[in-house]
Amino acid sequence: xxxxxxxxxxxxxxxxxxxxxxxxxxxxxxxxxxxxxxxxxxxxxxxxxxxxxxx
Numbered sequence: 460x461x462x463x464x465x466x467x468x469x470x471x472x473x474x475x476x477x478x479x480x481x482x483x484x485x486x487x488x489x490x491x492x493x494x495x496x497x498x499x500x501x502x503x504x505x506x507x508x509x510x511x512x513x514x
Contacts, residue, residue: 460468480487
C-alpha cells in the first residue's frame with residue numbers, strides 16, 4: 460500500500476469515527492464500555508489461568 464493511499468485511508472477512518480461519535484454519542488459510549496468490559500474479562504481469565512498454573 461502506498462503511503463498516499465495509507466494516509467487517505469487513515470484520515471477516512473478518523474473522520475468516520477468522529478462522525479459516529481458526534482452523531483451517536485450515547486451509542487458510542489455504550490460500545491466503548493462493552494469493549495472495555497470484554498478486555499477486562501479477558502485479562503481476568505488470563506490471570507486466573509496463570510494463578511491455576513503456578514498454584
